[in-house]
Amino acid sequence: MQSIPKSNLNKLLEPETTADLLGITAGTLQVWRSTGRYNLPFVKVGGRVMYRAEDVQAFIERRLHNHTGSVA
Numbered sequence: 001m002q003s004i005p006k007s008n009l010n011k012l013l014e015p016e017t018t019a020d021l022l023g024i025t026a027g028t029l030q031v032w033r034s035t036g037r038y039n040l041p042f043v044k045v046g047g048r049v050m051y052r053a054e055d056v057q058a059f060i061e062r063r064l065h066n067h068t069g070s071v072a
C-alpha cells in the first residue's frame with residue numbers, strides 16, 4: 001500500500017486509482033463496497049463512485065500492524 005501526499009488528501013479518487021493504491025483490483029473494491037466488508041467510505045457523484053483521498057489514507061493507517069502474533 002502506498003501513502004497519499006498531504007497536498008492531495010482533499011481530492012476525490014476514481015475506483016481504479018484507489019484500487020491501485022491499495023494493491024487490489026477495482027473488482028475487489030466493488031465487492032467491498034457492495035458487501036460492506038471494510039469501512040471504506042465512498043462518494044456517489046451522479047452514477048459514479050469516488051473515494052476521498054483522506055478516507056483512503058485513514059483506511060491504510062488503520063491497517064498498520066507491528067507484528068502478526070496474537071497478544072496473550
